[in-house]
Amino acid sequence: MSVECHGRLFRISVIQWIVWGLLLCGCMSAVAADRLVVYSVNYPLAYFAERIGGGHVEVHFPAPAAVDPAFWMPDADTVAGYQGADLILLNGAGYAKWIERVSLPRRKLVDTSRGLAGSYITVTEGVTHQHGPDGDHAHAGTAFTTWLDFNQAAQQAGEIAAALSRQRPERAAAFNENLQRLQEELLQLDSRMQALAAAQPGLPLLASHPVYQYMARRYGLQLRSVTWEPEVQPDDSSWRELQSMLVRQASHWMLWEGNPRMETRKGLERLGVQTVLFRPAMNRPATGDFMTVMRANIEALTVAFDAPD
Amino acid sequence: MDSLYVAWRYVTWNRGKTLVLIASITLVAFLPLALQTLLNESERQLRTRALDTPLLLGAAGSALDLVMSSLYFDDEVPARIDMRAPAVIDESGLAYPLPLYVRFMARGAPIVGTTLDYFDFRGLQLAQGRLFGLLGEAVIGAEVSMRLGIGVGDSLVSSPDNLFDIAGVYPLKMTVAGVLADSHSPDDRAVFVDVKTAWVIEGLGHGHQDLARTADSSVILRQDAGTVTANARLVQYTEITPENIDSFHFHGSAADYPLTALLVVPDDDKAAARLRGRFIDDSRYQLVRPNTVIDGLMESIFRIKQVIDAVIVIVAIATLLTIVLVFALSLRIRREELETIFRIGCSRMTTVRLLAAEILIIVTVSAVLCAGLLWLIHINSAALVQGLILR
Numbered sequence: 001m002s003v004e005c006h007g008r009l010f011r012i013s014v015i016q017w018i019v020w021g022l023l024l025c026g027c028m029s030a031v032a033a034d035r036l037v038v039y040s041v042n043y044p045l046a047y048f049a050e051r052i053g054g055g056h057v058e059v060h061f062p063a064p065a066a067v068d069p070a071f072w073m074p075d076a077d078t079v080a081g082y083q084g085a086d087l088i089l090l091n092g093a094g095y096a097k098w099i100e101r102v103s104l105p106r107r108k109l110v111d112t113s114r115g116l117a118g119s120y121i122t123v124t125e126g127v128t129h130q131h132g133p134d135g136d137h138a139h140a141g142t143a144f145t146t147w148l149d150f151n152q153a154a155q156q157a158g159e160i161a162a163a164l165s166r167q168r169p170e171r172a173a174a175f176n177e178n179l180q181r182l183q184e185e186l187l188q189l190d191s192r193m194q195a196l197a198a199a200q201p202g203l204p205l206l207a208s209h210p211v212y213q214y215m216a217r218r219y220g221l222q223l224r225s226v227t228w229e230p231e232v233q234p235d236d237s238s239w240r241e242l243q244s245m246l247v248r249q250a251s252h253w254m255l256w257e258g259n260p261r262m263e264t265r266k267g268l269e270r271l272g273v274q275t276v277l278f279r280p281a282m283n284r285p286a287t288g289d290f291m292t293v294m295r296a297n298i299e300a301l302t303v304a305f306d307a308p309d
Numbered sequence: 310m311d312s313l314y315v316a317w318r319y320v321t322w323n324r325g326k327t328l329v330l331i332a333s334i335t336l337v338a339f340l341p342l343a344l345q346t347l348l349n350e351s352e353r354q355l356r357t358r359a360l361d362t363p364l365l366l367g368a369a370g371s372a373l374d375l376v377m378s379s380l381y382f383d384d385e386v387p388a389r390i391d392m393r394a395p396a397v398i399d400e401s402g403l404a405y406p407l408p409l410y411v412r413f414m415a416r417g418a419p420i421v422g423t424t425l426d427y428f429d430f431r432g433l434q435l436a437q438g439r440l441f442g443l444l445g446e447a448v449i450g451a452e453v454s455m456r457l458g459i460g461v462g463d464s465l466v467s468s469p470d471n472l473f474d475i476a477g478v479y480p481l482k483m484t485v486a487g488v489l490a491d492s493h494s495p496d497d498r499a500v501f502v503d504v505k506t507a508w509v510i511e512g513l514g515h516g517h518q519d520l521a522r523t524a525d526s527s528v529i530l531r532q533d534a535g536t537v538t539a540n541a542r543l544v545q546y547t548e549i550t551p552e553n554i555d556s557f558h559f560h561g562s563a564a565d566y567p568l569t570a571l572l573v574v575p576d577d578d579k580a581a582a583r584l585r586g587r588f589i590d591d592s593r594y595q596l597v598r599p600n601t602v603i604d605g606l607m608e609s610i611f612r613i614k615q616v617i618d619a620v621i622v623i624v625a626i627a628t629l630l631t632i633v634l635v636f637a638l639s640l641r642i643r644r645e646e647l648e649t650i651f652r653i654g655c656s657r658m659t660t661v662r663l664l665a666a667e668i669l670i671i672v673t674v675s676a677v678l679c680a681g682l683l684w685l686i687h688i689n690s691a692a693l694v695q696g697l698i699l700r
Binding site for chain 1: 395405424425426439442443446503551554557
């Protein structure tokens, strides 16, 4: 074969690769254009949307890692991102008060706990406190960590799947298949929690923060809360409040949203209280995902329920 | 040609008489045609807006008030409904609702409290800036921007609800986030805000210093274990800024917050019919088709127009008789002049041609003037109807 013939073949091959490349780019951009843009107000909902939507959705959860998404206030650019989404996943139950202060397109809002509205837990006490870089806040109103009742979390996931299917009916089968898998995993967590709580019914527990109401109701936990922050050393009055709670009913375990300071941990140990890390996963975890965090939470709680009373 | 020249010289010499005749003929021709043009345009605008709005839900009462307030932002405020109404429409699964709260004004422009979906529904485009994003932001219509000379970044203050109510709601200073492109519709002369901002203007939501942490004890009326009650000295914020937005909150049940109407967009005609059936016997709400209401209004307008037409016909007849009289008297005054024309050898037909040429010149000038005025009316009819009729 002549040199000229080789050169011609080489040119044809290059042109073929360019054509294939362009076709591939075209297909990829078509797929990207077809993807639903979903914004979420907290991490659990973002995780559910990612699991259900798979490659057909582009999930955004723009809250910075250091903030509590429940008490965050997004800036105008972030609000514009929410406004431009195809769907905006709300937790409902009064979660994310910032929604009251911004304008979001009503048709795109999906209240994932809409079906649970009749069973919301009303919180009457509300001590104003501060954590992270956000402003002060109180928990009076409606308890909002609905997903810590894993049965409720499964229902919220169902709402997300329904909303995605309404937007993309042609993908409904895939969404439902993914939903079933997710709900199975959530209900496994639910079963494990129920089994755990059944091991020592009525085991008195403490919570460092009033965020475990739905979990306590679902699994029959005897839980009393203080309003302590992991990164803040409790003051004298907080210790006195805890001591009086312990006098009324002894408890050896306190659930924490994050690892408490060493001084706090030692102070608790002096009162005979051990710490259990049970993270609500409101924000995206540094490692792992919602499922790994919840499995770790249940493992940590197992220690309390397996221990002799 | 000579007759036209002589006639032209005559009408230019008798300017006063000629001008009066031209003005009379022009007005008699122009008035009914201009009225018809404006009525056609107003009918087109009313019907277009009404046809673009499938259904309106409001409190039981005047359907016309409901339509005029919700579609054309008329001053008359219809009876209010509350936020339970959108839930009723949502639960039907047949349509989606767009809330409207049209009650307040800002420098002569109606403030329309709604949601972002309204802009998509009406197909409104932005000429500058962005849509409202935060509480207290506004998007203004093109005419408001031009009339008040304000644009993105400027402020607009809501007008007090009642000048004599000194304990009433505070005016709210709103920031203009965007300006809409001209749409030749009532949207051009409105100020759009989020419905929550309208509720802040109403006083249902407000921001103020944190009572739990304030050092100024003079603003506290009573303090219990979990409740702090402020007195009237507590100053509420009259502008929502990034610094104070966190302090803004709403009181009472969200379900009780007011609306003036809901724009209801059904999935299809069948859904619209089913939805209308559900509200036929409802004592709280009325669900109306704006097109039907506007049909009724147009019938009334056309009845009035028929009366006006009759008046114009009578005026036209009187004007024509006056013109005939003017010419008859003119002939009598010009008897000697016409006699001279005859004596110098011109025929009687020449005299008739001269008079016909004079009439032709006057009628032609009137026709040109009338056509010019009608053209002006035609090209400005949309704005004139907006400014004069649908205001």
